[in-house]
Amino acid sequence: MTITHAPGEPIQAGAAPARTRAIPAAAAALPLEAPDHERVLVSRGRRSGLTIIVAVHSTRLGQALGGARLWRYASWTDGLADALRLSQAMTMKNAAAGLARGGGKSVVVIPEGAPLDERGIRAAMLDLGDAVESLDGAYMTAEDVGTSAELMAVVAERTAHVCGLPPEQGGVGEPADATAAGVHASILATVEHVFGSRDLAGRHLVISGLGQVGGRLARMLAAGGARLSVTDVADGKRALAEELGADWVDPEDAHLVEADVFVPCGLGGVLTPEVVSALRVRAVVGAANNQLASRDVAGLLTERGIVWAPDFVVNAGGVIYLDVASGPDAVAAELDARIAGIGDTVASVLRAAEEHGTTTLAAAERLARARLEAAV
Numbered sequence: 001m002t003i004t005h006a007p008g009e010p011i012q013a014g015a016a017p018a019r020t021r022a023i024p025a026a027a028a029a030l031p032l033e034a035p036d037h038e039r040v041l042v043s044r045g046r047r048s049g050l051t052i053i054v055a056v057h058s059t060r061l062g063q064a065l066g067g068a069r070l071w072r073y074a075s076w077t078d079g080l081a082d083a084l085r086l087s088q089a090m091t092m093k094n095a096a097a098g099l100a101r102g103g104g105k106s107v108v109v110i111p112e113g114a115p116l117d118e119r120g121i122r123a124a125m126l127d128l129g130d131a132v133e134s135l136d137g138a139y140m141t142a143e144d145v146g147t148s149a150e151l152m153a154v155v156a157e158r159t160a161h162v163c164g165l166p167p168e169q170g171g172v173g174e175p176a177d178a179t180a181a182g183v184h185a186s187i188l189a190t191v192e193h194v195f196g197s198r199d200l201a202g203r204h205l206v207i208s209g210l211g212q213v214g215g216r217l218a219r220m221l222a223a224g225g226a227r228l229s230v231t232d233v234a235d236g237k238r239a240l241a242e243e244l245g246a247d248w249v250d251p252e253d254a255h256l257v258e259a260d261v262f263v264p265c266g267l268g269g270v271l272t273p274e275v276v277s278a279l280r281v282r283a284v285v286g287a288a289n290n291q292l293a294s295r296d297v298a299g300l301l302t303e304r305g306i307v308w309a310p311d312f313v314v315n316a317g318g319v320i321y322l323d324v325a326s327g328p329d330a331v332a333a334e335l336d337a338r339i340a341g342i343g344d345t346v347a348s349v350l351r352a353a354e355e356h357g358t359t360t361l362a363a364a365e366r367l368a369r370a371r372l373e374a375a376v
């Protein structure tokens with residue numbers, strides 16, 4: 001099988017879900033300031049010929065943990081900028097989640113216009129394994145956009161510093177169940193903060209994106225008695241809406257629905273100033289990574305009185321799952337408690353923002369920084 005791509009389209013590899021939009025160029029600009037990362041490895045894969053980047057932002061709390069992205073970029077420097085940004089975000093996510101894990105991320109750069117067949121993907125994963133192994137345990141990789149549990153099994157041929165392999169190969173599999181459970185706990189905490197009760201019966205939620213996480217979440221929310229409006233750019237997801245008795249809205253109109261909570265579970269960058277000024281909800285809580293198109297959007301949400309539960313706190317269920325379930329003494333009860341704890345963290349972040357008169361983004365970052373500083 002040969003996979004070809006239109007420029008700007010992400011690659012689809014292994015069992016990875018389809019992605020329909022490339023990372024916006026603006027998000028991938030290389031910063032002028034020197035990065036504060038501990039180590040950044042840029043190498044040319046000897047088998048694949050592709051640029052392999054591993055960015056270790058921080059190991060202050062422990063071995064860095066973050067996914068491996070197999071993605072198409074206009075240039076290798078765009079891939080580098082993405083790795084720098086994403087690894088830094090993983091430091092904040094892992095710290096806010098209370099994990100003894102630092103932040104890191106790897107990126108395999110697919111040049112625009114270049115086709116990549118299964119052999120090429122396998123070669124790239126072996127090259128990634130060598131790059132990870134060369135860091136002597138400073139970083140552990142996992143699946144991310146464009147990769148999959150199956151591809152992590154290929155990485156594992158070259159390094160032990162990889163998690164999330166398929167269960168039939170002794171791994172813990174993909175973390176979407178845990179991510180959805182963490183988002184659900186976050187929604188309950190946010191609804192309680194805003195409305196004074198965790199009861200979802202009769203609450204109206206709008207879910208944008210019914211993929212691995214959004215689909216599971218829709219089922220959980222429907223079971224809790226919520227009224228749902230849902231959407232996805234993939235028309236095939238209408239079947240789930242019908243099954244759950246949810247209203248279907250057009251993807252571009254989802255943020256215009258008058259409801260209690262907007263739940264972004266598609267791609268990042270969804271909260272632009274334009275979208276925020278048009279929202280007709282009291283809260284935004286969702287799985288999507290990097291929801292804010294820019295940092296100042298956090299202030300716009302606060303000004304509009306819309307409570308935003310920071311994405312890197314809300315969607316940490318996946319990384320908690322990978323950390324706890326991959327450990328030597330994984331206990332299901334501990335995992336459940338840690339996932340449920342995401343709701344407690346969200347509640348304390350929302351309270352702290354209110355008490356200090358800051359954005360919820362600032363409150364969540366303060367929590368993560370405090371944990372990092374305490375570890376020195």
Ligand SMILES: NC(=O)c1ccc[n+]([C@@H]2O[C@H](COP(=O)([O-])OP(=O)(O)OC[C@H]3O[C@@H](n4cnc5c(N)ncnc54)[C@H](O)[C@@H]3O)[C@@H](O)[C@H]2O)c1
Nearest residue numbers: 017175176179209211212213232233251266287288289318
């Ligand atoms: N899977 C996890 O465990 C996990 C963990 C942390 C964060 N996240 C983040 O959560 C989000 C969803 O992850 P996923 O694993 O469910 O991905 P997925 O690819 O399975 O699902 C995403 C869904 O969103 C839809 N979509 C894309 N653009 C859209 C748009 N503009 N409007 C409406 N729908 C759109 C896609 O068609 C797809 O059905 C991503 O941002 C991901 O980075 C996922």
